[in-house]
Amino acid sequence: ESVLSILEKVAVDEVLSKEEIITLLSIESEEEKAALFKAADLMREECVGPKVDIRGAIEFSNYCIRSCNYCGLRKENRKLHRYRMTIDEILAVAYRMKEMGIKTVILQSGEDPFYTVELIEEIIKTIKAELGMRITLSLGERSYEEYRRFKEAGANNYLLKIEAANQKLFYKAHPDGDWEKRAKHTRWLKELGYIVGSGNIIGLPGQTVEDIAEDILFFKKYGIHMIGIGPFIPAANSPWANLNPGTVDMTLKTLAVTRLVCQNVYIPATTALATLSKEGFIKALRAGTNTIMLIMTPPIYREKYQIYSNKNMVNLDFAVECIEKAQRELPSYIKV
Numbered sequence: 001e002s003v004l005s006i007l008e009k010v011a012v013d014e015v016l017s018k019e020e021i022i023t024l025l026s027i028e029s030e031e032e033k034a035a036l037f038k039a040a041d042l043m044r045e046e047c048v049g050p051k052v053d054i055r056g057a058i059e060f061s062n063y064c065i066r067s068c069n070y071c072g073l074r075k076e077n078r079k080l081h082r083y084r085m086t087i088d089e090i091l092a093v094a095y096r097m098k099e100m101g102i103k104t105v106i107l108q109s110g111e112d113p114f115y116t117v118e119l120i121e122e123i124i125k126t127i128k129a130e131l132g133m134r135i136t137l138s139l140g141e142r143s144y145e146e147y148r149r150f151k152e153a154g155a156n157n158y159l160l161k162i163e164a165a166n167q168k169l170f171y172k173a174h175p176d177g178d179w180e181k182r183a184k185h186t187r188w189l190k191e192l193g194y195i196v197g198s199g200n201i202i203g204l205p206g207q208t209v210e211d212i213a214e215d216i217l218f219f220k221k222y223g224i225h226m227i228g229i230g231p232f233i234p235a236a237n238s239p240w241a242n243l244n245p246g247t248v249d250m251t252l253k254t255l256a257v258t259r260l261v262c263q264n265v266y267i268p269a270t271t272a273l274a275t276l277s278k279e280g281f282i283k284a285l286r287a288g289t290n291t292i293m294l295i296m297t298p299p300i301y302r303e304k305y306q307i308y309s310n311k312n313m314v315n316l317d318f319a320v321e322c323i324e325k326a327q328r329e330l331p332s333y334i335k336v
C-alpha cells in the first residue's frame, strides 16, 4: 500500500491499521515525508486551529527515588546536586507566568516523597486561590488516593508517560518499573476526570518502528489527550550516557503520525527536540504539534534539572521566534 493512498484514507477519516502506521513511520524519501508532515499540519489545523498553546513548567525538585536508565535524575546519580523549591519559590514563578499571560502551570519533579500529599495539595490550592491558573501535575507514580486528593484540590491535568508501550522495551529502560502498574495508573487518572497526558521516547536502544506504532496505538486506545513525544538524549552519569540520541527525523514522523491517528489532542513540540535541533523544533510546529512548554524553573535550579545533558532553554523569546518562523499564531492572551 502506498504512502499517498494511506494519507488519502486519513483524509476521509478511515482508521489506520498498525501496518499502515508502520508504513508511514518507515518513510525515507523527502517527498513522502513532506506529504506526511503536510497531512499532519492540515489535521492539526482542522482539529485545533492555528494557535500554539504556551504552557510553563516549574521543575520544582530534582530528587528522585527511581532508576530509569535514560535519566540523569535517577537516584544512583551521586554527582548531581539536588534541590527542592519551597512553596513560596514555586508561587513566585507562577505569579510571573500569570503576568506573561500563561494559563497553565506544569508542576514537574522527580519522584520525590518529600512532597507529601498535604504539601502538594497546599501548592495546588494556593495557586488556584491566588492565581486561578490551570494546573498540570507531572510527579510520577502516586497512589489512587493521592491522585484523587490532588484532583479534588484543583489539579486539572496529569502527565504520566508510558515511555514504551512494548513491555520488553519498557523493562529494558526501567529496571525498577512495572508496566501494568503504569497502565493501570493511566486508567485511574482518566477515571478520576483528569485530562491525561502520556508519551514515549524516540530512539531508546533496540526500539523498532513497530514499537513506536504500538506507542501510538496505546495513546489512541487509552484516550490520551496530551502526548509528549521526544527524542532520547543521553544523560551524563546515567547507564545510557554513551548511547546515540534519537533522531530528529523519527521524532518528526512520530509526531505527524500521532496527530493523524489521535487527531484532537495536545501534542507539544518538546524541549528534548529543541535540544537536538532548533530547525527540527520549528519543523515540528508544521508537522502536527500545537503546544510549547516553556521552562520557567528559576536559573539557579534550571541547570540542575539535568534529565539529559545540554538541555536547551525553551523560553518565551525562543518560542516566539520559532512560532513566527513556522508562521503560526501565539494565543492572543500571551503578552510579549
Ligand code: SAM
Residues within 6 Å of the ligand: 070, 071, 072, 073, 108, 109, 110, 111, 138, 139, 140, 141, 159, 160, 161, 163, 200, 201, 230, 231, 232, 233, 234, 235, 272, 307, 308
Ligand atoms: N519523574 C516524573 C516521571 O518520570 O514521570 C516526571 C519527570 S520526568 C523527568 C519527565 C519525562 O522526562 C519522562 O517522562 C521522560 O520521558 C523524560 N526523560 C527523562 N530522561 C530523558 C532523556 N534522557 N531523554 C529524553 N527524555 C527523557
Ligand code: SF4
Residues within 6 Å of the ligand: 064, 065, 066, 067, 068, 071, 072, 073, 074, 075, 109, 110, 111, 140, 307
Ligand atoms: Fe525519576 Fe522521572 Fe527521571 Fe525516571 S524519568 S529517573 S522517574 S525523574
